[in-house]
Amino acid sequence: MNKSLLRQVQKEARNHDTKAIASLLEKEDFHSVAECINVLGSDRLVVFTSLNGEKQAKIALALNYRSKRSILPQLPDKTIVSFLQLSDEDDAADILQFVSDEHRNAILEKLQDEKRKRIETLVKYHPETAGGLMDMNFIVVKPDFNLQDIAEKIDRYTIREKKTPLIVATRDDGTIIGYVPYRNLILTSPDSLVKDITRSLPLISAQTKKRKLLHLLSRRKLEVIGVTDTKDQLLGIIHVSDLAQLIESETTDNLLQFAGVSREEDMLDPASVAVKNRYMWLIVNLGTAFLAAFVVSRFENTIAQMAILASFMPIVAGMGGNAGTQSLAVVIRGIALGELAWTNGRRIILKEAVAGFFNGLITAAVTIPIVWWFTKDLGIALVLGSAMIINLVVAGFFGAMIPLSLKFFKIDPAVASTVFVTTATDVFGFFAFLGLATVVLL
Structure with missing residues (x-):
């Protein structure tokens, strides 16, 4: 328009x-x-x-x-x-x-x-859930039906419902055998039976949550999925081609939660709604910021004697925050897809910490010459580089450990992780930088 x-x-x-x-x-x-x-x-x-x-x-x-x-x-x-x-x-x-x-x-x-x-x-x-996403647009045929039997049943359904159904094959006791793709009807001989042209139909429970459903789709190339009740009887069908909106919705929800914003918030809502939806997380963030400020205050004398240290503190915090967010994004994605759980979390936490260490070495190698040239003080440059290595290890460790811990306690990691990871990198980063400066430079 x-x-x-x-x-x-x-x-x-x-x-x-x-x-x-x-x-x-x-x-x-x-x-x-x-x-x-x-x-x-x-x-x-x-x-x-x-x-x-x-x-x-x-x-x-x-x-x-x-x-x-x-x-x-x-x-x-x-x-x-x-x-x-x-x-x-x-x-x-x-x-x-x-x-x-x-x-x-x-x-x-x-x-x-x-x-x-x-x-x-x-x-x-x-x-x-799968039950809320399914449709009931299907017909049931028996294994010994021929093409004429199928055609008659499709005609009756199409006249009544004004749409074309999925063809599902079941035994007399309701056990699901599979489904019949329409291309199989076209390419097969007229005397073929249903049992000869049936393809496997993946089945999931109606109570299956959308994240588990999306995980299934990410691992297997599927066209349709059958949805069953507690007695394994077919309730409905999910067409994978219809799930594009669900994937978009899930991505949007995760992005909003990651930023601490409610899905219910509309861009066109009045300011009062935005305030109501956001202030709690801002207060939580304020509390954690005071914790970082408390750590800095413990090194007041160090900063007073070497004021230039204050100019490098944002580098320590910024690098740690960015590295933590990178680890967080990877781990939360793994949790959402069902690839990560507390059982295999130790290996992931160790991997992220090791990756943080080597990334710290690389960034320190870039930072130290620049700071040395800028300050003409090799000691400050080495302290900043060392603090950066420590903070990137901390970022990797907490970026993996916090979302896994929240998941273990049944708290959505996409909602709560960012605040705690940022706090960890700020607190440990400032402590490492100012602590090393106190020990080495004074």
């Missing part, structure tokens, strides 16, 4: 001129309209409700998380019902997660029995 049209929409939204908004957006496709609504602030609801019902239903699914959160809870039940009637079951479940339990039950009662039962199955599961 061009900027000129967006400005016009914003202007009419402020005037609450719904007819003008509808006219402006009449020829725009629903993805463009969704993008427009996503960048609006408090005017989102006005623009959304200016559109006709069918367009609203399509746009509702294309909105981002924050737009859905601000718009859907404010819509009347009958509007939500119309969305669900026009949506697939998995999309309907996605919409209902933004509706209160009280309204959700009233909405579901107004749907057809079969569709209601399917949606109720989906909404039982958290939206970030």
Whole structure:
């Protein structure tokens, strides 16, 4: 959508001129309209409700998380019902997660029995589990079905549901054999049976969390995944091609958590919301900063006698903080993908500490000649280089140890690690630098 049209929409939204908004957006496709609504602030609801019902239903699914959160809870039940009637079951479940339990039950009662039962199955599961991500677009065939049997079943399903299903083969007791790719139907001979053209179907529990699901996808090249209940009966299907948004969402969540920002925070929210979401971590960070300041205060006499030391303290802190963040990023990624746990953590902690030592040697080799030339004092240069080596070892050690420890205590390492790693590198870095200066130079 061009900027000129967006400005016009914003202007009419402020005037609450719904007819003008509808006219402006009449020829725009629903993805463009969704993008427009996503960048609006408090005017989102006005623009959304200016559109006709069918367009609203399509746009509702294309909105981002924050737009859905601000718009859907404010819509009347009958509007939500119309969305669900026009949506697939998995999309309907996605919409209902933004509706209160009280309204959700009233909405579901107004749907057809079969569709209601399917949606109720989906909404039982958290939206970030396999059960919340699956769809129920599949048919079940038996191993001795021929191509004609399959074709008839596909035709009946397609006429009823207006979409093409995945073909899943099961035994009489419900045991899942696999699935039949459509290319196999096309390339095989007419007298072939299901058991001859079935491919293995990877299975996961409906309670599987999205991180474990993404870990599975990172290790295996898959097209579809079957989702089962506690009795290993098939509940639904996850198409890997549909998970791009999930991967983007997970990456965004990790980035926000790493920075100490809530996923709930919207760029267009008022300042009060940003303050509410951020102040606690800033206070925690303030407390840890006082700890570093306390360490520096213990060397007040050293700094007073050699004031030039103060000018090099940011180098020690900055190098340690950057090295710690590098270790932290690698370890948190490993934890998220299920590759790291406390059981194999010792080796990782040692590896990061050793890497920190050698990186410290390299950076010290660069730093010492520069500081010597700058200060004409080899002692200061050697103290700074030594402190840098020590601090990069500390950064590697704590950059690996802290997230693993937090994971062991069931605390999300992406949320809490940064503050503690930065504190460790500041405290140990200043202590090493000023302590060595006190011993060697004074």
